[in-house]
Amino acid sequence: MIGLSAIISVRNLSKIFKGTDGQQVHALADINLDIAPGEFVSFIGPSGCGKSTLLRVIADLTDATSGTVTVNGKTPAQARKDRDYGFVFQSATLYDWRTVLKNVQLPLEIMRYPREKREQRAREMLQLVELGDFASKYPWQLSGGMQQRVSIARALAFEPQILLMDEPFGALDEMTRERMNNELLNIWRAMKNMTVLFVTHSISEAVYLSTRIVVMSPRPGRVSEIIDVDLPHPRGPETRELDDFFRLTGQVRHALREGVHG
C-alpha cells in the first residue's frame, strides 16, 4: 500500500466509553490504519474488540476520545456532510411507510438529487440487487435477506466513494449469506473503485470478500494483525475450495486466538 494515498487514515485513535457500572470501557486503544481507495477491508474480532465502534467513528456516528481520523482528506464530520460514504446497518432499517422504491429514494431526496432522475436511479439500484420486481412492495412483504438488499441498494443510490457495512448479513442464514456475498462482490465490481469497510463475525466471509483483513482483539480494542488476502479475482463459489482459502481462514483463526490469549 506504500505509494497509494490513503482514502481513510486512522492515527492513534482511542475511544473510551463510560460503562454502565461507572467503569471506563476502552473500546478502542491507539488504532493506526491506512486504507487505500478501492480496497475491500474486513474487520473481524470477538465481541468487544471495537470493530463496530471503529466503523462508527469513521462514519461520524460517534466521536473519538483522542487521535485523528481522516476520510478523503477531511474530518469524518465533513466527510459525512459531504456524503462521501454510505452506511449499511446490521438491521435493514427500512421505513415501513415507504415502498421499497421510495426507501431507496430516501437519500436522493435528502441530497436533492434532481427529481426526474430519482426514480430512475432507484430502479437501477434495485436492478443491481436483483429486486427490480419488488419496487412497489412494502418492507414487511420482504424477507430479511431481501430487506437487507434494499438497504444496500439505498446505500449505493448516491454513488458513495466509500461503503461502510456493519455486519450487514449477520442476521441471515448461511446459504442466504453466501448468496449475498456473491452479490456484494458483483456490486463492488460494478461500482468502480469503491472502497468497502466490512465488519463481520464470519471468518469465511471475511476471507471470501476482502483484499485485506484487520483482525482485532478486545480489552482494550486494538488491531492484533492485518492479513493480506491474495486470492484471485473474480471470486466465486470455487474460490472457497482453493487451498489458499483454507490457509487464509486458518491464518485468521490463529490470529483471532492469539489476539484473545496473547
Added chain:
Amino acid sequence: MSDSVHQDAIAASSVRAETPPPDYSGLRTVAMSVALVLVVVLLWEGLKAFSQANDYELSLGGATVKLDIFNNTQLPHLTDILAAFSQPAQRNGPPLIEVLLSASFVTLGRAVTGFALGGVLGFLLAILFTHSSLMQRGLLPYVVASQTVPILAIAPMVVIWMRQAQLPHLAVPVIAAYLTFFPVTIYTLRGLTSVPVTSLELMRSYAATPLEILWKLRLPNALPHIFTALKISATASVVGAIIGELPSGLQDGLGGAILNFNQYYVQSPPRLWATIVAAAVVGILFFVVVAGAERLIVRWGARTAE
C-alpha cells in the same frame, strides 16, 4: 444469479396467500355488538320487571334493599325512551328527534372546532418538546397539571374571558380544546420520539437537517400514535363541548337540552335519557369518522405489529 431471484420469488409468493378462506371476523364483530345490546336490554327490562314485581323492595337476610332506582322515573322503560323521540318536547313543538338533531349538529360543530384547536395545539407542543428537552422539562408538568383542574370549574371562567375578548362563539370550542390537546400532546410526543436509533443514525449519515428528519422520519413514525390520540380526543371534544355549554347559557346545543330536560325531569324522564342517547351517538359518530380516516391514512400500522 437467476437462482437467487427464483428463490426470492418463492419466498414472496408464500407470503401472499392463495385464495384466502372467507373472512367472518366482520360478521362476528357485528354479532357481538348485537349480542351486547341484547344483554343490556334484557338486564334493563329484566331488573325493572323484577323490581316492580317485588314492589321495589328486596329483603336480604334481615336487611331491606330499596330498588327504587329501577322505577319508571329513575329508569324509564326502553320503549318509553324510544317513544319519546317521536313526541314533541314542548307543547305544540316539533318532535323531540328534530330538536335533538339540531342540538346535536350545533354541539358537534363546536366539538369539531375544539377538536381542531386542541389538536393543533397538542401537535405543536409535541414538536416543540421533541426538539427542546428544556421546554419539555419546563412545560410538560404544567401540561399534565392542567388536566387535573376540573373542567366544570374552568368552563364558566372561559365563557367570561371569551366574551371579554369579543369572541363569545369560541368559548365552547376552547373548553372542548382543553380536553383534546392533552392526549394529542402526549401521544404525538411519544410517536415523534419513539423512532429507532438506527433510523436516526441513518438520517445522520445523510447529513439530514432536523426539519428533514421531522418530516421524513418522525412524523410518519408518529402517525399511528397521533390517530390513537385523535380517537380519544374525538369523544373527549364532544364531552367538553357539552360541559362547556352548561354554564354558557347557550340553549341551542345538547348542553342546553340536558339542562332543560334535567330541570323538568320528573315531568318526562324519557326526554333526558333520549338526550343522553343523542349525545352518545354524536360521540360515537365522531369517533367512527376519525377511525375511518385512520384506516385510510395509516395503512402500514397494523402490518408492523406482525
